[in-house]
Amino acid sequence: MKENDIVNEEIEQTRESYKPVAKRGAILFFALTGLQAISDMYEYSLTSYQAVFLNALKTAKPDRVLQARLRFIIERLTQLVYEFTCMGIFEKHKLMFSF
Numbered sequence: 001m002k003e004n005d006i007v008n009e010e011i012e013q014t015r016e017s018y019k020p021v022a023k024r025g026a027i028l029f030f031a032l033t034g035l036q037a038i039s040d041m042y043e044y045s046l047t048s049y050q051a052v053f054l055n056a057l058k059t060a061k062p063d064r065v066l067q068a069r070l071r072f073i074i075e076r077l078t079q080l081v082y083e084f085t086c087m088g089i090f091e092k093h094k095l096m097f098s099f
Helices: 002-017 019-037 046-059 066-086 091-098
Strands: none
Touching (some): 002 019, 019 046, 019 066, 046 066, 066 091
């Protein structure tokens, strides 16, 4: 039972340390879905966003230092979401989305 408690605590600490990535991911997803207020043509599914998110996790630069790893994941996620979004929106809306 003690080992189980120790493992559960380690899992909880690891999960907590990735919250900044989850927060950035949520912000980017709602920025993406907010584009629908501009045009009904801009509809993005959670499934397509999840594919971008998982790609960011896979392609972010690895690092043994957790804070550096989190920074690399956030940077890669931001870049991939921006590229994914700009691929599907009108040129006149890209500047607004960039802000």
